Amino acid sequence: xxxxxxxxxxxxxxxxxxxxxxxxxxxxxxxxxxxxxxxxxxxxxxxxxxxxxxxxxxxxxxxxxxxxxxxxxxxxxxxxxxxxxxxxxxxxxxxxxxxxxxxxxxxxxxxxxxxxxxxxxxxxxxxxxxxxxxxxxxxxxxxxxxxxxxxxxxxxxxxxxxxxxxxxxxxxxxxxxxxxxxxxxxxxxxxxxxxxxxxxxxxxxxxxxxxxxxxxxxxxxxxxxxxxxxxxxxxxxxxxxxxxxxxxxxxxxxxxxxxxxxxxxxxxxxxxxxxxxxxxxxxxxxxxxxxxxxxxxxxxxxxxxxxxxxxxxxxxxxxxxxxxxxxxxxxxxxxxxxxxxxxxxxxxxxxxxxxxxxx
Numbered sequence: 001x002x003x004x005x006x007x008x009x010x011x012x013x014x015x016x017x018x019x020x021x022x023x024x025x026x027x028x029x030x031x032x033x034x035x036x037x038x039x040x041x042x043x044x045x046x047x048x049x050x051x052x053x054x055x056x057x058x059x060x061x062x063x064x065x066x067x068x069x070x071x072x073x074x075x076x077x078x079x080x081x082x083x084x085x086x087x088x089x090x091x092x093x094x095x096x097x098x099x100x101x102x103x104x105x106x107x108x109x110x111x112x113x114x115x116x117x118x119x120x121x122x123x124x125x126x127x128x129x130x131x132x133x134x135x136x137x138x139x140x141x142x143x144x145x146x147x148x149x150x151x152x153x154x155x156x157x158x159x160x161x162x163x164x165x166x167x168x169x170x171x172x173x174x175x176x177x178x179x180x181x182x183x184x185x186x187x188x189x190x191x192x193x194x195x196x197x198x199x200x201x202x203x204x205x206x207x208x209x210x211x212x213x214x215x216x217x218x219x220x221x222x223x224x225x226x227x228x229x230x231x232x233x234x235x236x237x238x239x240x241x242x243x244x245x246x247x248x249x250x251x252x253x254x255x256x257x258x259x260x261x262x263x264x265x266x267x268x269x270x271x272x273x274x275x276x277x278x279x280x281x282x283x284x285x286x287x288x289x290x291x292x293x294x295x296x297x298x299x300x301x302x303x304x305x306x307x308x309x310x311x312x313x314x315x316x317x318x319x320x321x322x323x324x325x326x327x328x329x330x331x332x333x334x335x336x337x338x339x340x341x342x343x344x345x346x347x348x349x350x351x352x353x354x355x356x357x358x359x
Contacts, residue, residue, distance in 0.1 A: 002105035007097040007327040014312075019319040020348030024339045025146065025177075025296050026209035027264050032216065032249060035256045039248045046247035053254045054220045057184075058193040058203075064224070066231045067242055067250065070217035071176045071206035076102050078172055078204050078221050079138075080238075081230040083108040088135040090128065090164075094121075094298075094329040096146045099174070111136070117300065121148040121289055125159040137169045138202075143194065144177040147328045147335040148298040149291025151178075154197055161198035170200045170227070179210045180294040181268060183261035188254075195222040202227055207253060211260040218250045268295060271338035271345055278349045279336070283356050286333075298325065300333035307332060307359065314355030320348050 015023050032038070039046075048062075055065040068074040075098065083089060085107025091099055093112040103110050113131045115121040123141055132139070139160055143152045161171040173194040184190050195203045206219035221231055235242075253260065272291065279288050279299060289298040301307065308324035311334055315321040325333035340348055 001107075003101050005098050005101050007323075010327065011323075014315075014321060018315055018321040020344060020351055021321055021340055022337055022348050022352060023321045023323045023335070025323075025335070025337050026214055027212035027267060027295070027339055028341070029215065030212035030260065030263065032213075032253065035252060035259065039252055041245040041248050043248060044244065046244050046251060047241065050247040050251050053251050057188065057190060057254055057257065058195060058220075058222055059189050059191065060193065060195050060222050064195065064222050064228055066221050066228050066235065067247065068206075068219040068221060068235075069239070069242065069246070070214070070219040071174070071204060071208055072098060072102075072219075073217070074204035074206065074219040074221045075099065075174065076106075077231050077234055078202050078223070079103055079108065080106055080234045081221075081223075081227055082138050082170055082172070082202065086135070087137040088133060089138045089140060090131055090136050091140045092123070092142065092145070094147065095140075096142060096174075097327060099140055099142070109135070113139075115145065115148075115150070117287070121145060121150040121298075123152045123156050123160065125156060125163060128160050129163050132163060132167060134167070136164065136167060138172050139164045139169070140172045140174065142174040142177075144180060144291070144294045146177065147296065147323070147325070147330070148289035149177075149294040149296055150289060151291075151293060154194075157194055157201070158197050161201050165198065165200045170202050170223070171198070172202045172204065175203055175205045176209050177294050178205070181265070183210065183264060184257055188257045193222070199224055207260075210264055211253070211257075212264070213253060213260075216249060216253070217246070218253060267339075267342075269342065271295070271342065272297075274345065275336060275338045275349065282349075282353050286356070295339050296335050296337040298328070298330065298333055299336055300325065300330060301359065302332070304332040304359070307334060310359055311355065314358065318351040318354050320351035320355060322352065
């Protein structure tokens with residue numbers, strides 16, 4: 001039912017295995033021990049308290065909220081709660097591979113709408129409308145877009161939600177990267193959550209990318225009350241209740257969200273501007289997606305073939321790794337990230353330059 005996810009298999013084998021990692025798409029790992037002693041891991045009140053904490057963080061109600069085991073689980077829960085075998089889901093192109101494989105695994109038919117390079121990878125509601133059919137039950141948009149880092153504005157999300165809503169469907173917004181670069185306000189609330197924009201918007205997210213907590217698998221789904229009720233039924237049929245230690249540690253992390261946000265802001269610093277300026281100056285042959293927030297963008301070489309073999313060979317020779325664009329349906333490009341430690345960023349870019357000059 002579920003095909004192999006080529007990108008994830010490649011990432012497990014390669015990411016973090018080179019001296020200069022320009023491939024990782026999340027903040028460096030954070031150790032929860034730095035936040036002080038953990039709470040009582042056996043407290044049975046943790047589950048409802050976690051639901052309330054996630055809701056408060058996103059400025060929604062607990063009835064619109066369910067905790068998950070990371071973003072991948074959140075995507076599966078959302079899909080399984082909205083789609084039946086034979087239904088259509090309309091997914092952006094280019095896209096992160098698991099957004100496609102997960103939908104196909106539950107029996108949905110995946111159709112596509114383009115985010116064209118010549119329009120800076122923007123979401124065009126007219127292109128979405130052209131591809132919605134009577135079988136389309138959901139539309140998927142990632143915000144910030146992976147791999148380009150492009151942000152979709154609220155007005156566009158609302159328009160797409162209206163278009164699919166006319167058919168009784170939902171817009172799923174994968175906003176795992178959306179908090180970059182503002183993160184949270186003084187109250188620890190992420191005010192940019194798309195759930196507030198329309199009643200038929202379903203949000204999936206986690207604390208993985210923005211806060212470096214990927215190993216702890218802290219995720220969630222937000223949606224209309226009837227969808228969340230189905231999500232709970234889906235959860236009970238697959239995982240049952242989430243473990244108490246998971247819930248308690250999740251609450252612990254959210255209660256220190258300001259500390260985590262301050263760390264991420266500090267580590268992000270001016271790296272995006274430096275990476276963008278470097279590419280424009282040193283590699284003018286490459287087109288750049290020009291992200292205005294986040295920690296990655298997409299570089300493409302017009303007219304080139306699949307760059308993956310050369311990029312992997314270059315990584316072995318020069319120690320600088322980027323993600324080949326073939327994993328995002330853009331074989332003539334690569335995703336460049338700047339989550340690497342600041343002192344090594346410039347050296348990593350210099351080594352990447354040696355690889356790109358050999359293409």
